[in-house]
Structures are given as structure tokens and as C-alpha cells.
Amino acid sequence: ADRLVIFAGPCAAESNEILSETAAALKEIATKLDIDLVFKSSFDKANRTSLKSYRGPGLEKGLQMLDAIKSQYDLPLITDIHIPEQAAEVASVVDVLQIPAFLCRQTDLLVAAAKTGRCVKVKRGQFMAPEDMQYAVTKVKESGNENVCLTERGASFGYHNLVVDMRALPTMRQFAPVVFDTTHSVQQPGGAGGSSGGQREFAPYLGRAAAAAGVDGFFVETHPDPSVAKSDGPNMVPLADMENFLSMLKESWELGKKYS
Amino acid sequence: ADRLVIFAGPCAAESNEILSETAAALKEIATKLDIDLVFKSSFDKANRTSLKSYRGPGLEKGLQMLDAIKSQYDLPLITDIHIPEQAAEVASVVDVLQIPAFLCRQTDLLVAAAKTGRCVKVKRGQFMAPEDMQYAVTKVKESGNENVCLTERGASFGYHNLVVDMRALPTMRQFAPVVFDTTHSVQQPGGAGGSSGGQREFAPYLGRAAAAAGVDGFFVETHPDPSVAKSDGPNMVPLADMENFLSMLKESWELGKKYS
Amino acid sequence: ADRLVIFAGPCAAESNEILSETAAALKEIATKLDIDLVFKSSFDKANRTSLKSYRGPGLEKGLQMLDAIKSQYDLPLITDIHIPEQAAEVASVVDVLQIPAFLCRQTDLLVAAAKTGRCVKVKRGQFMAPEDMQYAVTKVKESGNENVCLTERGASFGYHNLVVDMRALPTMRQFAPVVFDTTHSVQQPGGAGGSSGGQREFAPYLGRAAAAAGVDGFFVETHPDPSVAKSDGPNMVPLADMENFLSMLKESWELGKKYS
């Protein structure tokens, strides 16, 4: 792509206020930095560690909340889907359907997403070789949808740890545009005992590295106050830091673009 | 458990004939070796590499085929489910609901399986630390079902390779009974280019090792002729070898039981 | 081999008393269990985490201490060498020269060890594929020494962790006899912050598993009181537990021998 695309927003659609505050701030930054923005938030966190963990507002309420943001801020939306039957309903509001990493091989989910005609963004499974992501792309394309992209978010590296293999970026770009997920790639699965930990401090390093290697966009979860966020707090970028963070990513992305 | 439990059968419910031939032979072996047998076959292979790969007979026809085996051979059944809405229907026929490894963190699937009251067998994700499987067990139990077991089938180890960490067996047995999957643990994900490869030759070594470390049962996929099987051929044990294979596992299991 | 071989002793040659007490107890156990015993202790711990860590008595004094044990208890000896020039001197006293895992690709060390004519025992590097250990075997054999064996002690699995891949045992036995190192394979490199940690509690599980898979011998570090040992305390087996531990390994080894 010629312009940089950023997928950003709070991990979960916690409240109208959080969504609104985040969308307003991100839109202003995107305009200032001249980048494309797709607003992200999840209506359901479907694989939390515990039954007691916060799940989100659910499909119906979540889509209403996202639709309100779309109207108010004129922003395209991205959100996760988890089962095939969610695809059509979500696609009535949301522009980009994201396939979670654990689910990247679930054929019916990929096909259902593809058939909506919306852009399908597939995250590389922590257990998948980069070259094997071509089969996910093929499943979407063979279902009649050429609008597909991939996402790098780290591979399993022993227990409670992920590693970002930068070779995955050029490998996967052979098949489809590639987005680098700057915040999930610093997660530590189960690393906090009963919930997932995170190493937010590494996000800028990995973000610059991926940008310079060459990618088509970035995914960044952000929150006005990550310390009180209802999920993924340890790895989200504070909203107040986003302008600097995105500006840095853009500068690095331009370097990568020149060479890749 | 005091008796050895074997979950065995062909990977996919390819045809009535294959199911019947396999069930008859396995039942005879189980009687001879005095072990408990749960017959396994899948109605749907939901995460094949390609859209063109064989999927199976589908839910309705598959359950009919499995039900016929159950009646004819008086055998309990196990099969995989992939989305929450399958749980109740499958549970009307099948005794053990298996949660695939990639899906072991999908809360709704675990809860739907639990609520059927059937035994829920959760496979350790290739990306999960053994101790983190306690959260899957807790999700089932907190949904009112104490009948849950876990399965070891290998962890991600670089690309196109899995490693069985034998420490996972005693770790997971702290939370629930543990079944060792002798045939998926020798899979090579994507290792055959466009499909998964397998190292059937290592199954006896890993099976004996796990048995001696201490487990509650084994899972073994078998087929009258793996070379023509419609899925997982490279890692299934030929039906003709099963008596020796299970006899060996039983002897090793008795040793493990003595010490663990 | 037809008889089980055990390589056992304290990690470091801390004192004549420790060596003597351990050798006497081990010899008695070996006689009782009818197994071959090779006494192990190191004169120098060459890769401790810190300059301040205990290193051992050094080459000269260490060889005297080992020689005294050999004479008094009529036991063959094994010890590590680290640089080629140690080979000949060590071989004048010690029966089996052990090549440390980090050094398994150092050609000059392998050749120098081989040229002594003594048995050369090469540990698989934590970074080596099992099949690549054939090149270490070839280096020894091409130096005129057929008396070579390999050792499994775990492979790198993320950071601060090792995993024992049981497939490595049959793979390496194609090239040479294989010894399973029950105590280093439960090390946690750097896992204790400034020194290596260990998970002694897993040693029996891994030992039984490896035995059942099939090996030619075992390596077990032991100490009268691991809690005060000057190195590798967290993973050594207490001397008082060794009879039960070795008896269990022998029973498991017989099962593995029957099938492999």
C-alpha cells in the first residue's frame, strides 16, 4: 500500500466513553500524521484465562457501540469474530473481520468471513510456520474474496513467551499484505499466573524493527489508562503516548518501504 | 484410573465399512488385553490445510454412522467438536466430547461441552504451558461438570515440528486425568508442503515413554490401510499392528502406574 | 549393551570425604542391583555463571582425588575435559572422557579425546538436532577410536528451559550407544538468577520415560546432601534416594530393552 494503515483502539469495548475518547484522540493523530486509521475494539474476548475474566459487551451491544463510533468519527472498523455464524452480522457494521491467531486454521470461519465480501485479516497462529499462512490466504481467495491480509503477532518460543521472527514478514508478504501487531507480540501467555502478562517496554523496539524490515501496516492496542483496562492492560500503549509511537512507526515504515 | 483406557479409531469417519472393520478389530483386541476402549472418529476435519482437503461426512451423517457403531459393537464414543452449538447434538450420541488443541482456550466451547454433562477431553494447545491447562479444567468444572480430562499431543518446537515434553504429564495430572495422544504427537505440521506430515516410526517410543512417566490412557488413531486414509495417514498406526502396539502400551503403563 | 551402565557421582570433586562416601554407597547399590557403575566427578566446572562460583580442585589435585577413589573402590571413572591439552593427562587416570554439551562441535577436543583410546562420551549440544550428532561420532571414529557414546541432556526450549525430546534417543542410537542424563536434563539454565536452577522433582519421570523409550545407560549426579553441594544442587538426586532411583531406572530399562 502507498499509505500507512494503522489498526488501533482499546482491546475490549469496555464502555462508550472509553471508545469515544480513544477514537477522538486517534483520529486527530491520524489526520496530523496523514495515515489511514481503522478503529479496533472487541465485543467479546472469547479465550480469556478464567470464566471470571471480563468478556466484553457481547455481539449485539458491541456492534451498536462500534456503529456509533463509526458514525460519529467517520472511521472504518475492525473486530474479531470467533465462530462462522458471527460473520454476516458483524460484517453489516464492521469493515475488517479479524480472525484470531488460535483460529487461523478453522476453515469454516475463514470461509464465512470471506463470503461477507469484507476485508479478512488473519493473524498468524503462534504454532504456524510463516509459509503455511499461504493456505489461509488461499482459503479466503478461493471463497471469492481477494481482500485479505495477514498479521504477525509472534510465535511460540518455549512456555509463557513469544518471539517475533522478522523473517515471517517478507515470507508472508509473498501471499498478502502484512500487518505487524505491536502489542500482542509482547504478550507473555499465562505469564502473570492466571492471566497473560506483557512487556510493553519492548513494543517500540519490535515496532521499529518490523517497520524497517517492511510491512503494510500496524496494529496497536491503546487505552486512556492501561492500568485499569479490563483486558490486555500489561501490553497496551497508553493513549497519551500514541502520537509519538505512531510518528515513530511511520518514520520507520518509510525506511522499510524504500527497501522492501 | 485402575484400568487402562484407550481412545482409538480412524481419524475421519470415512465410510461405514472402515468404521466397522476398525471397531470390530479394536473391540476384539480390547477384550483380549482387558482394557477399556472408547471408539474415536471425526465427522468433520475442521482445520485441514486446503479447501480441497477431505472434511468428513458432516455432523448429521457422521453422528448416524457413529451411532450405528455404538449399537453394533456396544462401544462408548469420542469425537471432536468445533463450535459451541455442536455440543448438545453431538452429546446425544457421543460419550466423550473432545476439544481440539487449537480451541482449548475458547471459553464458550468448553462451557457448552461441559453443560452436556458428558466427559470433556481437552487437548493441550501446542502453544500452552502445561500448568496453564488448569484453567481449561477450571472452566469445565465451574460449569458444573467434574468429568474432565486432558490430553498431551506435543508443543510447538520451531516450525513444522512438535516436541512432547514428558514433564507435562505429571504437571497436568495435578489437575485432571491425562491421556497421551500417541499419533498426533508425531505429526509434522505443514511438514509435507500443503498438508501435514508425520513420523509414525516414533509413535512406539513416545508411547512407551509417556506410559512409563505415567498417564491415565492413550489416544491412538488407526486405519486398516493408512496409506489410503483420507486424513492423517502419515501418522496413524496400521490396524494390523494395533494388538502389538496396545499390548506394549499396556505393559509400559503398568510400570508407570507402579511409580506414579 | 547387555548390562545396564550407570554413570554416577557428585557433580564436582568437592572433597575426598564427599567422593568416598558417594563411591562407597554407589558401589554397594550397583552390586546389589547388578549394574555396571562408572564413577563421575568433575575436577573443574569450566562454565559457571560467575567468576566467584566454585570451580573445583583443578586438574592435578582432581585427578589425584579420582585416582584414589579408583584404587580404593575399584571403579572405572568418567570426567569432563574442556580443552584438547587436558585429554592425555586425564586419560592417564580416567576411563571415560566426557565432552560437555556446549563443546560437542569443537573438533580439536573430540580428536584429542579420541586419540587417547579411552571411551569418548559426547553430550548432545542444547542447540544440536539429534541427527547432527552423527558428525561428532564420525569425528571420533575417523580419529581411530570406535569407543564412543552419546548423551541426551535436553534441548533449548525458549529461555531458561530445556526439553527432552525422546525422539532423540532412537535417532542417536543409530550412530552410537546413548546415555540419558537424568539430572542435567532437568536443569533450568540461568533460571535461578545468577546461577542455574533445577527441577529435581521431574528426574524420575524423565528417567522412566527415557528408559522405556530405550537407552544404553544413565547418568545421574548425586550428593550426600544436595542442599549444600557446591554446584548443581537443585538437580542432583540425594544419595539416600539412589537405591530406589536406580532400581526404578533398571526396571524401566528392562522394559525398554525388550522393545527397542
Add this chain to the structure above:
Amino acid sequence: ADRLVIFAGPCAAESNEILSETAAALKEIATKLDIDLVFKSSFDKANRTSLKSYRGPGLEKGLQMLDAIKSQYDLPLITDIHIPEQAAEVASVVDVLQIPAFLCRQTDLLVAAAKTGRCVKVKRGQFMAPEDMQYAVTKVKESGNENVCLTERGASFGYHNLVVDMRALPTMRQFAPVVFDTTHSVQQPGGAGGSSGGQREFAPYLGRAAAAAGVDGFFVETHPDPSVAKSDGPNMVPLADMENFLSMLKESWELGKKYS
């Protein structure tokens, strides 16, 4: 450092001609790009896969060859040492003593290198957590030498594969300056069956990524014709590509320097 430092040259000191041709070309590039150059070549490849593999000219002849380059081109030198007794002799000619990755925990080697007063460059072992490299730094400093740097060259990731964990760069820079090894990090250990393979095509991606994350220098092996090089051919950068390669690294390094 304020200026970019490049360690470059042919893997092995194959001949005076190869050294000379490479040094001349590199010196010209370094002048043009205004970067510091340290010329690299090895007198001995001490851990080749086979006894029949090319080893190099040996210590004496190799040092003469390197000394000639130093005089003729007025370039500082770097080379590997493998055993402590080589340190002093090598240090009489060579400016930077490199400790190979497999040997990064060999205390005596680190101390001997440190005691020469020369700069000591320690490569991170493929089996070492980044934070554990602080102990190697401490060993050098406690031996009275503050002139120490570290090198990232990839970590074990399954078999026959390495992964560069970019988090290692900021982690290790807390302890010492860090050099990124662009060519060994794309090696595939044993990946070519009987010798190591390489993925030269990924070197620019990893180089840019590491540069943008932030490093103090780069290590690049180069050869006039890698296809006939006597070692590491599959991963060396052709000499004719070096100006573009180093220019790209410098631009990326400036970006990383701005942010790290």
C-alpha cells in the same frame, strides 16, 4: 557509540588474495560511507561439521596474513579464539578478540581474552537468554577489562533453525554495546545435511530490523564469490553488494539511534 562500526571480511582467511581484495574494497566503502571498519577473518574454523571440512591456515600463518592486511590497509582486526592459550598470541596482532557463541560460558577463555587488554566481543550463545549475557560481561570486567561488547546472532528455535529475538538487543545493551551479526543469524545449523545452510536472502531484512531496534554496530561476512567460499558460503554477502548493504544498514542505524 557516535559512529557506526562495521566488522566485516571473509569468514575464513582462505588466501592472501581473498583477504586483500576484500580489505581493499571494504576500506573504500567504509571511507565513502564514513563508518568505522574492523577487518574480520578466521585463522581456524574450530567447529566444522566434518573432519574433512576446510579449517583455515592455522594460528601462525593466519596471524601473519592478518598482520599483512593490517599494515597494508591500516585496518584494525577482529578474529575468533577458541582456547585460552591462543589469547595472548592473537592479541599481539589482532585488536578485537571474538568469543564464539558456543564458548560464551567458558570462563577461562573469557578471562584469558580479558587479560590481554584487547576489546573482547562475546557472541550470545544460541542457548542463552539475553539477560544471562550479563554474566559474560561481568567475567570480562572483573578480570580488569572494561572494553567488552556483545553480539546477537540468533537463538535456537527447534532444530536446524535460528530465530533473532529483537528484544535481545535492548536487553543486552543494558550491559554492553551490542553488535548485530547479519550473516550468522541467517544460518541454518546442519540444515544442508553434513554442513550448515543459510538464508542469505533474509540478511537485509534482519539487518534493517536490528538497526531500527537499535544496535552499536554490525558484523557482516562477505566474500568476492560466496559460491566458492570455503566456509559459510550460503550466508555471506557478495562483496559486490556490500556498498549497498552497508549504506542501507547505516541509514537504518541512524533511525534506530534517534530512538534508542
